[in-house]
Amino acid sequence: MKILNTLSKQKEEFIPLEPGKVSMYVCGPTVYNFIHIGNARPMVFFDTVRRYFLYRGYDVNYVSNFTDVDDKIIKRANEEGTDSAVISERYIEECKKDMVSLNVMEATTHPKATEEIGGMIEMIGTLIDKGFAYRAEDGTVYYRTRKFPYYGKLSHKNLDDLRSGGRSLLVTGEEQKEDPLDFVLWKPKKEGEPSWESPWCEGRPGWHIECSVMSRKYLGEQIDIHGGGEDLIFPHHENEIAQSEAVSGKEFARYWMHNAFLNIENHKMSKSAGNFFTVRDILAKYEGRVLRLFLLSAHYRSPLNFSDELMNAAKSSLERIINCAENLAYRKGIARAAEMTEEERTAVEEAAKYRASFEKAMDDDLNTADALAAVYDLVRYINTHTSEDSSAAFLQALEEELLSLTGILGLDLSSKKEEDSAEDTAKIEAMIAERQAARKAKDFARADAVRDELAAMGIILEDTREGVKWKRA
Ligand code: AMP
Ligand code: ZN
Numbered sequence: 001m002k003i004l005n006t007l008s009k010q011k012e013e014f015i016p017l018e019p020g021k022v023s024m025y026v027c028g029p030t031v032y033n034f035i036h037i038g039n040a041r042p043m044v045f046f047d048t049v050r051r052y053f054l055y056r057g058y059d060v061n062y063v064s065n066f067t068d069v070d071d072k073i074i075k076r077a078n079e080e081g082t083d084s085a086v087i088s089e090r091y092i093e094e095c096k097k098d099m100v101s102l103n104v105m106e107a108t109t110h111p112k113a114t115e116e117i118g119g120m121i122e123m124i125g126t127l128i129d130k131g132f133a134y135r136a137e138d139g140t141v142y143y144r145t146r147k148f149p150y151y152g153k154l155s156h157k158n159l160d161d162l163r164s165g166g167r168s169l170l171v172t173g174e175e176q177k178e179d180p181l182d183f184v185l186w187k188p189k190k191e192g193e194p195s196w197e198s199p200w201c202e203g204r205p206g207w208h209i210e211c212s213v214m215s216r217k218y219l220g221e222q223i224d225i226h227g228g229g230e231d232l233i234f235p236h237h238e239n240e241i242a243q244s245e246a247v248s249g250k251e252f253a254r255y256w257m258h259n260a261f262l263n264i265e266n267h268k269m270s271k272s273a274g275n276f277f278t279v280r281d282i283l284a285k286y287e288g289r290v291l292r293l294f295l296l297s298a299h300y301r302s303p304l305n306f307s308d309e310l311m312n313a314a315k316s317s318l319e320r321i322i323n324c325a326e327n328l329a330y331r332k333g334i335a336r337a338a339e340m341t342e343e344e345r346t347a348v349e350e351a352a353k354y355r356a357s358f359e360k361a362m363d364d365d366l367n368t369a370d371a372l373a374a375v376y377d378l379v380r381y382i383n384t385h386t387s388e389d390s391s392a393a394f395l396q397a398l399e400e401e402l403l404s405l406t407g408i409l410g411l412d413l414s415s416k417k418e419e420d421s422a423e424d425t426a427k428i429e430a431m432i433a434e435r436q437a438a439r440k441a442k443d444f445a446r447a448d449a450v451r452d453e454l455a456a457m458g459i460i461l462e463d464t465r466e467g468v469k470w471k472r473a
Contacts, residue, residue, distance in 0.1 A: 001013070001014045002363060006258050007255075011364075014224075015254075016224050020057070020059060021058060021224075022059070022224050023060075024060060024062045024223070024225045025211065025214075025215045026107075026227040027042075027228035030068075030073065031067065031088045032073040032075075032087055032091060033271060036270075036276035036277060037269065037276070037282055037295075038229075038262040038268070038270065040102060040279050040295060042227065042228055043064075044104060044292050044296065045295065045296070045300045045368070046227045046259075047103075047410060048408070049227070050105065051407075051408050055408045060108075062107045063214065063218045063219055064110060065110070065112070066092050066112045067207065068112045069088075069114050069204055073088055088112075088114075098283075101279065101283055102288045102289075103289065103411075104410070108218075109218045111214045111217075113205070113214075116213050119214075120186075121199070123213050124185045124198075124200075124205075130246060132144055132147050132246040132247075133185055139188040139203060140184060140187050140188060141185040141187075141200050142177055142183065142184060143183050143184075143185055143239065143243065145181040145182050145183070146178070150242075150245065151181070153241070154233060154237055154256060157234060162180075163179065163181060183239050184206035186198060186200055186205055186206065187203050189201070189204065208235070208236055208243065212240050212252075215253075221244070221250055222248070222251060222252065222253070224254050225254070226240075226253035226257070227256075227257045228259075229259050231268070233258055241253075258301075259300040260303045261303050262295070262303075262304050262306060264276075279291070282311075290311065290314050290315045290318055293314045293372070294311055296371075296372060297372060299365075299367050300368065317376065320376070320379055321375065321406060321411070325406075326469075328382065328395050328399040329399065330464075330466045330467065331466065332395040333467065334388075335391060335392040336391060337392050341394075351378060351381055351398060352401075354377050355378075358374040368409065371405075372409070374405070375405050378401060378405065379402070382398050385398075386398065428454065431454055432461065432470060434450055435450040435461075435468075458472050460472070
């Protein structure tokens with residue numbers, strides 16, 4: 001399996017630190033509002049990476065943080081006249097709901113910055129002891145970038161150019177930096193801000209230190225994969241490397257993966273630019289799985305433009321896959337329980353080539369666009385090679401192929417919407433059986449009454465040659 005590593009700009013063979021295990025850290029959102037669909041891109045993509053590793057038989061330890069102390073959260077809290085913890089808790093819960101809608105698996109650990117302050121103070125202390133950080137007069141602690149010889153290795157930036165243009169990096173209050181590229185590890189408290197005691201001053205951490213601390217705590221000094229959107233390469237991830245490697249003396253992350261932006265009319269979707277749709281906005285119009293398919297329809301390193309046209313295309317593609325799965329399920333229900341014919345056996349072998357192309361695409365730097373193409377090819381193959389005469393075993397084998405590949409992409413094909421619990425489903429099916437029994441007994445009044453009752457529940461019945469199908473209105 002090959003991964004394009006931002007560090008080397010090369011596709012490299014993936015070799016885990018420990019055989020059979022993968023440790024992944026993905027920078028999560030700053031929680032001051034509903035997440036937008038740009039934020040959903042890394043969530044969905046890295047969740048798919050995780051699912052693919054699971055499919056390949058790895059144990060995956062997946063950590064993704066919530067940044068719950070930040071200027072924007074504080075600003076929002078002040079606007080609402082409440083505490084910043086109220087704001088961050090609210091939007092962490094909302095973000096988790098969006099993740100469920102997008103079928104993003106819960107992380108092994110979802111740490112929050114405010115619960116890891118002790119670890120941050122400890123790491124900053126170590127950096128000062130080792131000469132990698134210094135305290136300025138007002139109590140701010142800065143990282144001394146000149147001391148770290150590899151600063152810039154991830155972003156491939158020319159540091160001298162950055163320094164000579166450094167004047168722009170010098171904002172008010174930062175004249176106390178030794179170097180324009182030095183960045184804040186700890187800063188003094190301001191009025192109305194959450195703060196913690198520390199050896200340097202009462203204050204709060206800078207943004208970058210949290211990820212170094214949480215990654216080390218939950219995954220160890222070295223990890224396999226670190227991910228996030230490409231806007232995080234510089235300075236956030238560069239700074240994480242500087243912090244973590246100065247402390248451990250070891251390479252922090254082996255593979256750095258960065259997704260390109262979700263754009264709107266070729267501009268990065270962002271809250272600050274105001275050109276965004278929240279996941280919630282989109283869910284009012286489309287199902288979560290349509291958004292998920294749309295986000296996976298381009299390679300993660302290619303920019304993706306959002307449009308209703310592309311969303312509708314994703315919707316039709318998904319419908320094609322779902323129809324195929326439904327047909328298989330219904331046909332299987334009425335099929336003869338015979339063994340596969342010779343011809344069917346050959347067809348199953350032939351269909352395996354789509355799994356091979358799926359794997360080839362995913363092994364080549366997680367190319368979900370090509371993996372989806374393999375799924376569409378499989379759907380076409382199934383549609384042309386199955387009929388009402390197919391054996392149950394044959395239909396079953398093809399169904400397993402389809403569900404396995406779509407499952408790796410996190411696409412749920414079940415026709416019943418999420419609100420149908422197992423109990424709801426059992427109840428609906430029992431009512432359908434009762435209606436069938438009434439019809440058989442020529443009690444049409446009863447049969448119609450049951451149908452009306454189902455209709456009132458929003459269930460539409462369809463009598464087909466293959467039996468009664470049902471769906472939600
Ligand atoms: P933030 O809340 O801005 O820290 O972003 C959380 C995650 O979403 C980070 O990995 C960002 O790189 C990513 N992200 C933000 N905006 C976009 C976008 N328009 N397209 C893709 N990824 C984004
Ligand atoms: Zn981070």
